[in-house]
Amino acid sequence: MQRVGFIGLGRMGGPCVRNLLKKGYEVRIWARSPEKARHLVEAGAVLCGSPAAAAAEADIFLTCVTAGPDVEDILLGEDGVCRGARPGLICADMSTISVSAARNLAERVAAHGAFFLDAPVSGGVRAAESGTLAIWAGGDASAFAGARPVLESMGTHVRHLGPSGSGQIAKACNQLIVSASLLAVGEAFRLCEAAGTDPARVREALLDGGSAAGFVLENQGKRMLSSEPDTGFTVRLLLKDIRQVMEQRAKTGAWLPLTEEIAALLEDAVEQGGGDEGTTRLFRLLSSPDRCRGSLRAEA
């Protein structure tokens, strides 16, 4: 059985490690704050003293963090994974980072005789817990084939999309469509409220045969109308992802007017102090009169 290293034990990574352990994998982990790894050590993971040590006997190394520089540091820093790597190690990065960062890492990891796959995920904490993530991989096809059994221990929708960066392109597309849908569903509900129509009944109607039906209307739409706090994916994290779409847009010169508007609205929401709210609070946050600023001033 392949041996696995894992760094990034947060709300997404933690459940992934548990799923790997359940499947019988030996998982060596490292964490900047070792106390955060305790529950995983109790579940059977082996805590190591550095990324290099966690990589020492690994066949596959997984990272699941927030930003590109963190991945770079973990893989290529002093005491990084590549320092401890055996030849042919396959690094699969489940973080959402930019396409160019992924391509750059792939080249630099290859210089160490290892492989790098960009392998961002979709589905959120619930899918991480249930092992039903979607995982979109870019990079060398044989490295993907090697990583596949491990990836399929965490996700039920695992696909190879092409060369390095392809996984991040797919994730960027997903986040672009999701953010447009989130804002559109928010605006639709606002339209209902302004007209005195119950948005919950409209949501149910649209989901039942309407062409507006989809994952966001179904799931985030339900949470938008709930009074429960939204502890899910935050506005700040969505903004991070959309900034990466904008970076890719700048690199390629692609004309993406809706994405530009979305990016501006997310920047507004974070500037207004809403970065740590769940994305389902996004539209309410933006349209709340006491937080008005930026493009909101027109209406004020």
Next chain:
Amino acid sequence: MQRVGFIGLGRMGGPCVRNLLKKGYEVRIWARSPEKARHLVEAGAVLCGSPAAAAAEADIFLTCVTAGPDVEDILLGEDGVCRGARPGLICADMSTISVSAARNLAERVAAHGAFFLDAPVSGGVRAAESGTLAIWAGGDASAFAGARPVLESMGTHVRHLGPSGSGQIAKACNQLIVSASLLAVGEAFRLCEAAGTDPARVREALLDGGSAAGFVLENQGKRMLSSEPDTGFTVRLLLKDIRQVMEQRAKTGAWLPLTEEIAALLEDAVEQGGGDEGTTRLFRLLSSPDRCRGSLRAEA
């Protein structure tokens, strides 16, 4: 069995009349250009000399046209439906018109002792043909109950959403979310192309477990990538619907920034001569360099 009158024998209305005839309803029709009704007369419909004549013995009167003024003319004009209506006639308008026009018609039809339901539909020509439309009704609940069997002969997702205008609110929400999704999917595919990634593979991946999954990515997304001409719902008709959302926005003062951007992009596309193209050609139309103008100039 209830007797039905029907006006609006186009690509949506024509198949609806056929489905009513198949279910055994007697359907009396009227058309400004009688030759366009011939295929329906051959299928068993009775062609009448005026809207009033088509309404003379009807229990339910259906209209399925493009614009509010047409509905008004058919129902309330000289020789209109209300002139020939028996007391208690239920008019159900399947057109997509503004909320205020629907509410206004409801009041004026009521003054004639008849009922008016706004009952816009979703699902397109295919759903009209297969009798699987979604139909979202607003208006008097007992009138809805009376019209229900007839509506269910044309649609499998028939719902009453509340008082007059509620059906049009639901339709407005549907069109708002669909137009945002159409543009977002277009931009996502453009992002793929600019990065050298196959949009068809990305589409398949996102549909398989991605949070971007939905009706538009599935159906219109497929047609966007097809080389077949798109003979479906046109950009002009979508713009008409979004203008009605904007009208509702102006009436209520609701802040809908994404909708504003979408409306501007659709206006651009129509001004560029793309009004008669299918909506799945929308993004390609907007981003085609030889048609650049309006907000496109920034990139040119």
